[in-house]
Amino acid sequence: MALQDICNFQSVFEDRLTTEYPAVPHGxxxxxxxxxxxxxxxxxxxxxxxxxxAEYLDESPIxxxxxxxxxxxxxxxxxxxxLTSSSLPTCLPFASSQSVPLPFPMAHGTTTxxxxxxxxxxAAADTRSSCSGLVACPASQKILPIHSHLVGLTSGTSADCAxxxxxxxxxxxxxxxxxxxxxxxxxxxKLLSHMLHPFKGTELCVAATLCGWDGGEVDDGCDYHGGTxxxxxxxxxxxxxxxxxxxxxxxxxxxxxxLAKDERFSFSQQCSIRKKMNxxxxxxxxxxxxxxxxxxxxxxxxxxxxxxxxxxDQGVHWGLTVDEAKSIAREAVYRATYRDAYSGNCVxxxxxxxxxxxxxxxxxxxxxxxxEKERRKHEKTERRDVAFSD
Amino acid sequence: xxxHFGDPGKMxxxxxxxxxxxxxxxxxxxxxxxxxxxxxxxxxxASDTRLSEGYSIHSRDSPxxxxxxxxxxxxxxGFHGDCLTLTKIIDARLKMYKHSNNKTxxxxxxxxxxxxxxxxxxxxxxxxxxxxxxLDEEGKGAVYSFDPVGSYQRDTYKAGGSASAMLxxxxxxxxxxxxxxxxxxxxxxKDKAVQLVKDVFISAAExxxxxxxxxxxxxxxxxxxxxxxxxxxxx
Numbered sequence: 001m002a003l004q005d006i007c008n009f010q011s012v013f014e015d016r017l018t019t020e021y022p023a024v025p026h027g028x029x030x031x032x033x034x035x036x037x038x039x040x041x042x043x044x045x046x047x048x049x050x051x052x053x054a055e056y057l058d059e060s061p062i063x064x065x066x067x068x069x070x071x072x073x074x075x076x077x078x079x080x081x082x083l084t085s086s087s088l089p090t091c092l093p094f095a096s097s098q099s100v101p102l103p104f105p106m107a108h109g110t111t112t113x114x115x116x117x118x119x120x121x122x123a124a125a126d127t128r129s130s131c132s133g134l135v136a137c138p139a140s141q142k143i144l145p146i147h148s149h150l151v152g153l154t155s156g157t158s159a160d161c162a163x164x165x166x167x168x169x170x171x172x173x174x175x176x177x178x179x180x181x182x183x184x185x186x187x188x189x190k191l192l193s194h195m196l197h198p199f200k201g202t203e204l205c206v207a208a209t210l211c212g213w214d215g216g217e218v219d220d221g222c223d224y225h226g227g228t229x230x231x232x233x234x235x236x237x238x239x240x241x242x243x244x245x246x247x248x249x250x251x252x253x254x255x256x257x258x259l260a261k262d263e264r265f266s267f268s269q270q271c272s273i274r275k276k277m278n279x280x281x282x283x284x285x286x287x288x289x290x291x292x293x294x295x296x297x298x299x300x301x302x303x304x305x306x307x308x309x310x311x312x313d314q315g316v317h318w319g320l321t322v323d324e325a326k327s328i329a330r331e332a333v334y335r336a337t338y339r340d341a342y343s344g345n346c347v348x349x350x351x352x353x354x355x356x357x358x359x360x361x362x363x364x365x366x367x368x369x370x371x372e373k374e375r376r377k378h379e380k381t382e383r384r385d386v387a388f389s390d
Numbered sequence: 391x392x393x394h395f396g397d398p399g400k401m402x403x404x405x406x407x408x409x410x411x412x413x414x415x416x417x418x419x420x421x422x423x424x425x426x427x428x429x430x431x432x433x434x435x436a437s438d439t440r441l442s443e444g445y446s447i448h449s450r451d452s453p454x455x456x457x458x459x460x461x462x463x464x465x466x467x468g469f470h471g472d473c474l475t476l477t478k479i480i481d482a483r484l485k486m487y488k489h490s491n492n493k494t495x496x497x498x499x500x501x502x503x504x505x506x507x508x509x510x511x512x513x514x515x516x517x518x519x520x521x522x523x524x525l526d527e528e529g530k531g532a533v534y535s536f537d538p539v540g541s542y543q544r545d546t547y548k549a550g551g552s553a554s555a556m557l558x559x560x561x562x563x564x565x566x567x568x569x570x571x572x573x574x575x576x577x578x579x580k581d582k583a584v585q586l587v588k589d590v591f592i593s594a595a596e597x598x599x600x601x602x603x604x605x606x607x608x609x610x611x612x613x614x615x616x617x618x619x620x621x622x623x624x625x
Contacts, residue, residue: 131537134555140543159541163509202513 109342111304112142112153113332114211114284115312116297117320120353121211121282124329125153126304126337127362128344138345139362147172148356150185150212155301156205156289164206168192185212185283186295193293206289207301213352214280282352304336304343311335322351326360334368417469417517418443421600422454423551424465425587426523427565428531432580433610435463435523436587437551438595438622440603441470450624453606454551457615458484462497462524463608464504467551468538469517476516479507497524501534501542508540515539519550524610531610553598557590564590584609588620595622 112125129140140158145151146169154161171191175183183191189210196206286294286301298316300308311332320328326349333347349360421442427434437454440447455465456477464480466473483503487495495503501522508516520536535548547565549557562568564586567575578586587607595602605620 136537137535137543157539157541159505159509159537159539160512162541163505204512 109340110142110155110302111300111308111333111336111340111343112155112209112302113298113300113305113308113312113329114153114209115299115316115325115329116282116284116318117316117325118318119320119322119325120213120351121151121284122325122329123151123153123209123211123350123352124333125348126333126343126365127346127348128337128342129158130342135344141348143348143350145350145357146188146210147176147182149182149215149352150188150210151350151352151357153209153211153301155207155209160204160206160289161208164192164196164208167195171195182215184214185210185285186214188212189285189287189293189295192287193291196287196289197291199289200291204289206287208287209299209301210283210285210287211350211352212283213354213356214283280354300332302336302343304333304340307336307339308332326351330363330368334365337365338369416514418471419517419552420448420468420470420473421552422452422467423549423553423557423591423594423598423601424454424467424519424521425547425549425557425561425590426465426521426533426535427547427561427578427583427587428523428533428545429578429580429583430531431525431529431611432583433463433523433525433531433533434580434583434587434607435465435521435610436591436605436607437465437467438591438601438603438605439619440601442600447603450603453604455606455608457608458500458522459494459524460614461610461612462495462500462522463610463615464500465521465523465550466518468519472516472518476507476518476520480504483507497522497526497532497534498544500524501536501544504534504536505540505542508536508538512539519554521548521550523608525612529612552600553594556597557594560590560593580609580611584618591620591622 109130110126110128112123114121114123123143125142127139127142128135129137142154142161143151144154144162144165146165150172152165152168154165168188168191172183172188175187192208192210196204284296284299286292286296286299298312300312311328315328315331316325329349330347333343337343337345337347344365346362346364348362350357351360421440422438424435424437426436435455439449439451439453441449441452452470454467454473455463457463458480464477466476480500480503484495484500487499504520504522508518508520515538517538519538522532522534522536524532526532533545533548534542535545535550536542547561549561563570565578565583567573584607588605591601591605602623602625603621605622607618607620609616609618
């Protein structure tokens with residue numbers, strides 16, 4: 001698993017098998033871990049390293065000294081296969097129902113949004129990182145570039161998002177080196193979704209929006225894009241709408257493929273042409289740690305997303321210019337920070353085009369708030385003047 | 391009010407209502423505050439030295455800054471057991487890196503490594519709030535602040551621990567010149583920074599019960615690490 005390589009996680013299913021061992025081979029397990037703990041001798045992970053411990057420390061401290069109805073003895077819980085876990089570097093991140101209640105809150109709460117338009121993909125996010133009431137960081141970065149043509153917006157626990165983005169970036173780079181071409185946004189979203197799947201049900205919380213521009217590799221594109229045509233119900237509607245919208249767009253504005261030519265082709269060939277048209281271009285995917293993977297034209301995630309959605313639904317359409325898109329994205333984040341307590345501070349904006357992503361300077365929304373106040377005051381005095389003049 | 395005398399055996403709402411199950415918690419909160427400031431060519435990491443638990447003080451001389459390399463100091467506050475283990479693990483990893491790569495780890499590299507160490511315990515975290523202070527490769531001051539599960543970023547200044555919520559706004563104002571209008575942004579000198587850190591801890595000791603006893607300040611410059619201990623309120 002990718003995560004185990006970076007952070008010494010064992011895959012959850014693997015652990016369930018290994019913990020079936022009875023008590024005695026614990027010693028053996030430890031010995032083998034020690035050998036494999038040396039950095040070069042282990043092909044599993046570079047971060048696998050070991051501190052020699054006394055046997056009793058191998059038991060989960062959750063069970064230590066507790067009288068539970070499941071088992072009779074308290075301290076020596078080696079008969080219990082499920083809860084045997086070492087509290088040391090070879091820790092197993094299994095999803096135990098008896099998980100330790102954390103004494104601290106995790107960082108949560110945000111507003112992120114992204115939408116597609118004729119000029120590419122526009123992504124915007126606020127910069128407040130809150131921790132149940134305290135602003136842990138007023139200047140955090142929620143938009144993380146993964147590679148030159150792919151940007152990820154993060155929402156959820158910041159540690160989870162940062163690490164998973166890192167892992168995704170590494171996997172994409174490996175794919176690029178092995179196959180000589182970049183993985184598409186759809187593929188990256190699928191990869192992330194599959195990597196997060198073993199952690200479904202745990203308290204991992206990642207809600208990422210992947211915004212990218214796929215290059216124009218036409219060859220085998222039909223295979224992995226075929227799924228979008230006859231996609232499952234959850235994705236069917238958005239993709240179908242998108243298909244027709246894109247087709248209309250293509251038909252009306254793209255001079256290269258003339259309407260007449262299209263009509264002469266059979267339906268399947270039309271499909272393949274459509275596919276070829278859609279292979280390169282902007283892409284937007286939403287991936288969630290509960291298993292959701294959606295393709296769409298517009299996404300907003302986080303506690304402030306309802307407010308952002310209202311602004312975006314009002315103004316976003318395919319034909320926006322880049323400046324209009326920027327101002328709408330900024331306005332949406334501003335309105336969300338205005339109403340949502342857990343969003344605030346500044347707004348970050350990224351614009352993804354065929355040439356890659358470009359970042360706009362971080363803008364403090366405090367200025368925007370004061371500008372608006374001035375405007376309102378101005379309008380009020382104007383109205384008053386008009387009223388008095390009548 | 392009078393009915394209380396009438397039926398003495400009856401349980402009131404505010405009385406004991408039944409057995410309460412206390413689950414064993416593997417965590418404890420040992421208090422303490424850590425602070426780090428990065429300057430142009432220096433970094434300061436400071437911590438108080440009180441180790442407490444509940445209403446008791448375990449020790450008045452338990453500093454929370456740990457020297458990692460000649461240019462990096464880490465401050466860890468939270469659960470002391472996890473602080474100790476974490477610093478041991480970091481020391482071991484530093485040695486391993488030194489032996490396999492024949493060079494010392496830079497501050498940025500230590501920060502990235504600590505992030506993965508913390509995240510490897512995502513489902514049973516180290517209850518430690520870390521702040522790393524040091525000099526980066528160019529010799530500029532760097533501060534990296536962490537949350538208990540490994541999310542980190544580079545800052546100019548950061549306070550962590552029990553009095554962090556009180557100190558952070560003060561640092562925002564004095565070092566970041568935030569929330570003020572019409573103030574000249576004077577760059578921070580080393581002496582001014584040390585004085586500010588001392589004042590800030592004195593204020594924290596006044597208002598936070600878990601902070602006090604003494605203050606340990608480590609100033610990191612290219613000449614090395616200079617440590618200083620200043621007494622604070624002991625009550």
